[in-house]
Amino acid sequence: MADTWINKFKGLSRLPADIRAELEAGSQIVSVPSGTEIFSPGQTADNLWLLLDGTVKVQQKSETGREVFLYRVHAGESCVLTTACMLAFEDYSAEGTAETDVKAVAIPRKTFDDLVAKSPVFREFVFTAYSRRITDLFTLIDDIVFQRMDVRLASRLLELADEDNVVHATHAVLGTELGTAREVISRTLSEFQRRGWVEQSRGEVRLINKDGLERLVKSSSAHL
Amino acid sequence: MADTWINKFKGLSRLPADIRAELEAGSQIVSVPSGTEIFSPGQTADNLWLLLDGTVKVQQKSETGREVFLYRVHAGESCVLTTACMLAFEDYSAEGTAETDVKAVAIPRKTFDDLVAKSPVFREFVFTAYSRRITDLFTLIDDIVFQRMDVRLASRLLELADEDNVVHATHAVLGTELGTAREVISRTLSEFQRRGWVEQSRGEVRLINKDGLERLVKSSSAHL
DNA sequence: TGATCTTTGGTGACTTGGTCACCAAACTTG
DNA sequence: CAAGTTTGGTGACCAAGTCACCAAAGATCA
Structure with missing residues (x-):
């Protein structure tokens, strides 16, 4: 029980037992080879990914065909920005690619929405992840400009x-x-x-x- | 009842009556003059603002003292990115200033958290707002670069x-x-x-x- | 094993954009 | 109206992006 994947994610270790059970039952562990497109524009994101192993590179494709690197997701982090689009039913304009072989937990929309409703700890986990990514984007912009x-x-x-x-x-x-x-x-x-x-x-x-x-x-x- | 401020926000009109009541009771309408700092680095954000009138300019201050414009919030929109930091108890690295006289609804952290837990419609509203802002940031980066x-x-x-x-x-x-x-x-x-x-x-x-x-x-x- | 193709890296000329230093004109304040 | 402050203009220079082109290093295949 102590060696569940849940403990690999900083904010989740405080989850109460019933929520843990629901999270484990309602999600699955997936492995994809290096180079796999995990999400891309035009495709609706149906899962929140929590990375167990490997890295995912998130890029924005511009109309002119060129690409800008946005950020990189490492083991122990989540592709949380996709969730906004997942729940908002909006298309994502960025694409995520596995840079290495990747092992991850995929949480389907239904489970995610449920847990956000039920668990304050899970909510805090999600919003903390958001906050970090958004801050990263701000730093990126600052860097590019100055x-x-x-x-x-x-x-x-x-x-x-x-x-x-x-x-x-x-x-x-x-x-x-x-x-x-x-x-x-x-x-x-x-x-x-x-x-x-x-x-x-x-x-x-x-x-x-x-x-x-x-x-x-x-x-x-x-x-x- | 039909002329409540709630109907000014696209995603909120579908809120059921009990949630509406809680939202109205648990928030308050505030007015601030042009030039007011609404949030800034170092200050914890305690309220989600929904703009009724005026515009708010959100900028990032770099270490070197220079500023980059990030985005502008108009009437009918929310300063939703602050919520991530509000719930994550993290400091925000950007600052928001009223560009005009501003009238807004301030939703305290407690009410916000409660509504996110209770109401799927409110949840969708929040995540849709996120999705829009994040997409805006992606577009901004693209613009700056290309x-x-x-x-x-x-x-x-x-x-x-x-x-x-x-x-x-x-x-x-x-x-x-x-x-x-x-x-x-x-x-x-x-x-x-x-x-x-x-x-x-x-x-x-x-x-x-x-x-x-x-x-x-x-x-x-x-x-x- | 070469001959050919593809990928990767190098370079010069030129344009765009950012920095610095400094000045002048337009407002503001006393 | 005199002095200070804010705003805008300019030239010289440097950093970075673009374009066109070439050469070298691998890959492919007859």
Whole structure:
């Protein structure tokens, strides 16, 4: 009982026993392979996903066909913004893709609505998740408007690096992550390489001097 | 009974009588003068506001002291994003200011939480409002990243014009509305003036050829 | 094993937008 | 009306996005 998936989600551990039972009975665990489209424009979202393993990348497709990265959902978090659209019966304009193999709990609309009605703890969980995502969006907007590209790229590289300090992504992918052009990424990375912070090969960037990158990021948030 | 404020809000007219009664009893109508700070970072939001009259401008203040415009709440709409933070007991990073004299219904946290629990219609109202705001934010991000400044300024001028086709705003204000610098606004407006679309005087822009502005806006959304 | 195709990255020229420094004109306040 | 404040204008410069094009690294397949 103590090792149920429910305890992996911070706000849910305080749920009373009856609600837990309903939540477990009314939802199911699903696994999807890397690359799966989890939700997309035109498709009604019918489930709230709580991620157990893997990451989901949420992007906005613009009319002109280009894409902007919005945020990334990690294990222990939920794709909660879809719920607004799920309950509002409105179409979602963003799309979510599994970046890795993903294991998740899918809560159907019916169960979700029921639990929101019944459980104050579940309600707080949902609204807290909202609050976090919305704050993230505000921060993103702020970043796009005021932050220099080199700083944004440096901090994104640090986030995306694996345990060997390698980022597996093409310049084009990094471009859409930051909402900029591939050329800008190429130039900025050359500059980082010239300074001895990174080494590049096709499809990957090795961070060989994280300190340099970190100093660049810090220097920008310190104009007080 | 039919002329209650409740009917001014699209999703609420279907509320059953008992819920209506609770909503009316548990909320109050407030009036604040133009310029009032309705919510701001550091202050916990204790009420959900439903606007009856006037407009509220929601901005994000960055660490560097600059501001980005996020969205505008009109009569018949709600400041719903504050509720996430209200229920999540998290601080809000954005601030809301009355742009005009504002009349609104303030629903305290307690009443709000209660109604979300009890009423499916109220729940749908809340989630629909969320969905709309979030979609607006997505559109904003898309705009910032991909749209040219002249197009963005033209469409904003058309939005902000009063019945006499005059926009009452300084270049600096228009700058923060669009997340750009005053100088850029000045240059772009000079260009619009040169083309005979607008006339300027201190603190206001008169649209004398809306067609020109509208054509510019349309031309940009038509690259299919 | 090459020949060809596709994906990825590099580059120069140019345009747009943001920053800085500074000034001038228009209002406001005493 | 004099002095201060707000608003708008301008040139020089830098950062970033766009366009056109090419070259190198892998992938595919006869």
